[in-house]
Amino acid sequence: MSDRPLTGILAHSLRTGEKRWVAALELKPEDTLLSLTGSILTDVKRPATPGNVATQVNGLWRYESSDDLEEKVKSWTDGKRENLGQPGSFNVGVAANQAIGLLSTALQWGDEASLAAGLKALEAMEQYRVPRGCQGWEVHIDIPDIYAAARIIDCYRMGYELTGDERWLRRAVYWAYTGLPFLYAYEVGETGPGAAAHIPWPEDVVREADQVFLEPDKHNLTPWASIPVFGTSFYRVSWFSNPVQWCGLCWAKSVYPLLEHVDDDLLRLAADGTVISGIHQTFDKEPYVGLLPDTWHLSSNVIHPAFIGPVRLEDPLREMIDRSPFGRVKTKVALRKVSDEAGVVERVHLSSYAQVRDLTLAENALHWRQRFVPGQVCETRIVGAKQPAEIVAGTRVLQKVDDILTAEEGWVWMADVGVIGLRVKPESEWEPVTVRF
DSSP, rough: OOHHHHHHHHHHHHHHOOHHHHHTTOOTTTTTTHHHHOOOSSSOOOOOGGGGGGGGGTTTTTOOOOOHHHHHHHHHTTTSSSOOOOOOOEEEEEEOOOOOOOHHHHHHHHHHHHHHHHHHHHHTTTOOOOOBOOOTBBOTTTTBBHHHHHHHHHHHHHHHHHHHOHHHHHHHHHHTTTTGGGOOOOOOTTOOOOOOOEEESSSOEEEEETTTOGGGGGGGOOSSOSSSSSSTTTTTTOTTTOHHHHHHHHHHHHHHHHHHOOOOOOHHHHHHHHHHHHHHHHHHOOOOTOEEEEEEEEEEEEEEEEEEEEEHHHHHHHTTOOOOOOOOOEEEEEEOOOOSSSEEEEEEEEESSSSEEEEESSSSEEEEEEOOOOOEEEEEEEEEOOOSSSSTHHHHHHHHSSGGGOSEEEEEETTTEEEEEEEEEEESSEEEEEEEE
């Protein structure tokens, strides 16, 4: 198991005192959340602007195939087809797959070249209305695709967070709504309870529902099961009536951060329902506990592999219950208008394993509340701010230190990269932090 799920298990144990899973996974007494996640303050360097800026054409990127993919297509179609899109063509999902890295770099590090290219992509993507083009490893790029909706939501949400431009927020909401047609909004009869499961290991067999579910009569995948695409893989495998829940869970995972900026009951209902459907589809009986089926065919009520680890479900589930996923750094941006001229703002980029709320930037201070496990060291990296005069966590004035990596609490100013490194050992679940300049 990777360290990332282990952080959630250790955090649960620290909060509740429950030792069962810690013992089962042989976590060591000296393990901490920081030792499992690793430090975000080691050898801090601002990354270079991603190289795909150079291949951008009027804000977009051309679709490119590959020799390996073309061979797969030929194999699946008996030589009748050779690609999953017109090479050199433009597509909203192809653009989103490129723009998301640029906007992520701008979000975390304030890279201006990445931001400019990312915003140029958002402008160019406005000409499109249907989500498509993000599963080009097996799906034709012109086929409507809920995973594309998820990726495009993230692009426009980050555009809004980086600029405060309400236009990008409205577009993010629009693209969130384009995911709804892929979700079953009603219960499909004779599906769910009693399903059979095709298990390919250690031998290729079909298991009855009571062999993969503890209470098989309670596992209804509809409503809110998600169709991945309105089409096929490799022109042969149809996805109509064949939910692939990981795709819907990616959509829900993108919707929850958007709901921090807008209050939309329908989107919240659909995202919550998609997560609940994912819970119902996840095996809960040994030896298959925690595995999510790749697809559940409604017409035959048969579950098919491959089987997916719990992280696809864990992330949106934690967002649903308002607990930020452990083991994943999240970045928030604080904006302060410094001129009446349009678009002139000061931006500060705060990255942390903690759950951050109420991040605000004033002329002489940066303030937020953070949620983390009390008594565990929590790191924060701040980009774009001035050198601090004082930092207070809770009621404690933190000391400036020479080596942040050996301190349990304190802060350091990395002048060469313009970064504040901060370590806090919180005394309560939610704790306020203020940086004064």
